Amino acid sequence: xxxxxxxxxxxxxQGALIGGLYVLFAIGLSLSLGVMxxxxxxxxDLIVLSSFILxxxxxxxxxxxxIAAALLMPVxxxxxxxxxxxxxxxxxxxxxxxxxxxxxxxxxxxxxxxxQTYGPDTRKLSGGALELKSISIGGGLxxxxxxxxxxxxxVVVIFAxxxxxxxxxxxxxxxxxxDDPAAxxxxxxxSAKIYGIAMGVVGLTVMSAACCMSIWTNFDPEIxxxxxxxxxxxxxxxxxxxxxxxxxxxxIIGVAQNLGAQVDAAWQILTQHLVFLVILFLRPxxxxxxxxxx
Amino acid sequence: VSNPSGLAPYVPSAGATADKVGxxxxxxxxxxxLLVIAIVLLGAGPWLFxxxxxxLLTEFFTLLVLALMWNLLAGYADIVTxxxxxxxxxxxxxxxxxxxxxxxxPFLSIIxxxxxxxxxxxxxxxxxxxxxxxxxxxxxxxxADVLSLIAGKLPGFGGGSGVSLPxxxxxxxxxxxxxxxxxxxxxxxILAAAALTTTWCLLRSRVGLGLTAMRDNEEGAKSAGIxxxxxxxxxxxxxxxxxxxxxxxxxxxxxxxxxSASFSITDWTIYIIFAVVIGGIGSLEGPxxxxxxxxxLREYLADFGAWYLILLGAVSIAVILxxxxxxxxxxxxxxxxxxxxxxxxxxKNMDRTDFAGTSRLKHGLHHRAETEQKA
Numbered sequence: 001x002x003x004x005x006x007x008x009x010x011x012x013x014q015g016a017l018i019g020g021l022y023v024l025f026a027i028g029l030s031l032s033l034g035v036m037x038x039x040x041x042x043x044x045d046l047i048v049l050s051s052f053i054l055x056x057x058x059x060x061x062x063x064x065x066x067i068a069a070a071l072l073m074p075v076x077x078x079x080x081x082x083x084x085x086x087x088x089x090x091x092x093x094x095x096x097x098x099x100x101x102x103x104x105x106x107x108x109x110x111x112x113x114x115x116q117t118y119g120p121d122t123r124k125l126s127g128g129a130l131e132l133k134s135i136s137i138g139g140g141l142x143x144x145x146x147x148x149x150x151x152x153x154x155v156v157v158i159f160a161x162x163x164x165x166x167x168x169x170x171x172x173x174x175x176x177x178x179d180d181p182a183a184x185x186x187x188x189x190x191s192a193k194i195y196g197i198a199m200g201v202v203g204l205t206v207m208s209a210a211c212c213m214s215i216w217t218n219f220d221p222e223i224x225x226x227x228x229x230x231x232x233x234x235x236x237x238x239x240x241x242x243x244x245x246x247x248x249x250x251x252i253i254g255v256a257q258n259l260g261a262q263v264d265a266a267w268q269i270l271t272q273h274l275v276f277l278v279i280l281f282l283r284p285x286x287x288x289x290x291x292x293x294x
Numbered sequence: 295v296s297n298p299s300g301l302a303p304y305v306p307s308a309g310a311t312a313d314k315v316g317x318x319x320x321x322x323x324x325x326x327x328l329l330v331i332a333i334v335l336l337g338a339g340p341w342l343f344x345x346x347x348x349x350l351l352t353e354f355f356t357l358l359v360l361a362l363m364w365n366l367l368a369g370y371a372d373i374v375t376x377x378x379x380x381x382x383x384x385x386x387x388x389x390x391x392x393x394x395x396x397x398x399x400p401f402l403s404i405i406x407x408x409x410x411x412x413x414x415x416x417x418x419x420x421x422x423x424x425x426x427x428x429x430x431x432x433x434x435x436x437x438a439d440v441l442s443l444i445a446g447k448l449p450g451f452g453g454g455s456g457v458s459l460p461x462x463x464x465x466x467x468x469x470x471x472x473x474x475x476x477x478x479x480x481x482x483x484i485l486a487a488a489a490l491t492t493t494w495c496l497l498r499s500r501v502g503l504g505l506t507a508m509r510d511n512e513e514g515a516k517s518a519g520i521x522x523x524x525x526x527x528x529x530x531x532x533x534x535x536x537x538x539x540x541x542x543x544x545x546x547x548x549x550x551x552x553x554s555a556s557f558s559i560t561d562w563t564i565y566i567i568f569a570v571v572i573g574g575i576g577s578l579e580g581p582x583x584x585x586x587x588x589x590x591l592r593e594y595l596a597d598f599g600a601w602y603l604i605l606l607g608a609v610s611i612a613v614i615l616x617x618x619x620x621x622x623x624x625x626x627x628x629x630x631x632x633x634x635x636x637x638x639x640x641x642k643n644m645d646r647t648d649f650a651g652t653s654r655l656k657h658g659l660h661h662r663a664e665t666e667q668k669a
Contacts, residue, residue: 108607
């Protein structure tokens, strides 16, 4: 019985740690939700696209994925800035249908573009010796150093984003534009540019999520949608606009998945969805909702 | 009478307008006659087409039903769903369960499968009503994913790899392959015709008027006393039995059920969204044009695999940016007519109401100018 309890505890700890990765998926989605007022359907595929770019970039230059990801950060910022200014900004102020259909089209183009370029094979990047190290936490349980680092990254990213949005002037401008674009325009905020910068920040979170994911798990061109669903559930569970709520949402989804995975792969996803549905039913506004924004 | 808008009234020379209106009326009449002829010819399909053509047309009818339903939700009720494959799959699995596992009459099973899909739509609706509008698209997707995963766990349905329909059930639809193709063709034709006519009637009814008002201005519609949530509920429940019926037809065509095929997001939602967007969302002509074009393109481009989807995705992004009303919207820029009129003519003047706000404004000013002249 003790062994079973320990094994159960172990699964919860491992699940909570992979929750850190899911938080990284979700933070960008949460921020872009504020900008676009809609769930970006291409979010998961953008993470996968970034993983493939990271893979090629680190292979060509012979760099470790961590250094390659750091070098690609400015590129990700500019690419997302451009995506917002050149494509998505055209739809701001029109009905939501246009935004959702364009991100939907983008998702399909990215998925099939990757399939055409890289083929359907499963990939994984190597994090080197870091991946193999683990720390013993007593009771015969140990946790991997790499999952712990990813979780720490998630906490740091949330902390930094919280500071950025609530302590800097550009952050308060982003919140102003996200809360009420018309009023922000009235007081002369350059909303197009601010939207662009916010999406640029989303690009930074997407690249860090891509780096963490591609070393931790296998990926292929078709996993974007399942990453989107994870990110979506984490955002909804956490409560719209609540960054720290996202952390709790990520842990819940990670633990639910890990417990379901004890049965089989289908139950892994099914448990994830069912836990999400139950919590949504009990608390439609999310666990930690910050005000009501639609 | 003063002109409060301050804009110069739009008054085209009377002769030219009458001439143009007359020509447009002729064109409308011609296209409507063409549509009726097409429907009659399709109805007489078994005497006109060979088996391959009938198989392709059966698929056209099935996809058309899906396109009409997605268009009703996304184009009128503001419910953009990415999860309609969920109800298609439920229809397929319900039919298999009733006909193959419970041993009911196959034709009765089709009807019961549609009823079961409609019943299942109620709890799905409860979930959907809990979601913010911004969450709807992905929320429906989660729901469809859950249904698909559960289908893979049901005993008797072959798990994740699915199971073939017993030959005895296929036999109920015709002793030979060609007879089965004909039966399926007729069933699919009836379903598509029913979906088109009843959806048209729905859109012409109070519900449709409310939906149009809601789409044009939700706040305005609410303040005019339109129960917007009720309209959404009616539309959502409306689509479920049709999607379920489409699912049973798909099962009969493929002669098997499997989670990946019966609940395929690519086949039953992604392609459908592209077809409707390219054809023209928010009209009944659009889904028909889009579905036909989609199947035509597929005949020629299917070999290109991923490139075909990249092309469809890129084209629909371009459509949204350039002409959100799709090909039918482009056509209407040149010939502002309704072949299948969803809106009612205004009682006093014979102006056609228009999707584009600009021409409605133009007509409005035109009308005002006429009344001014009378005054």
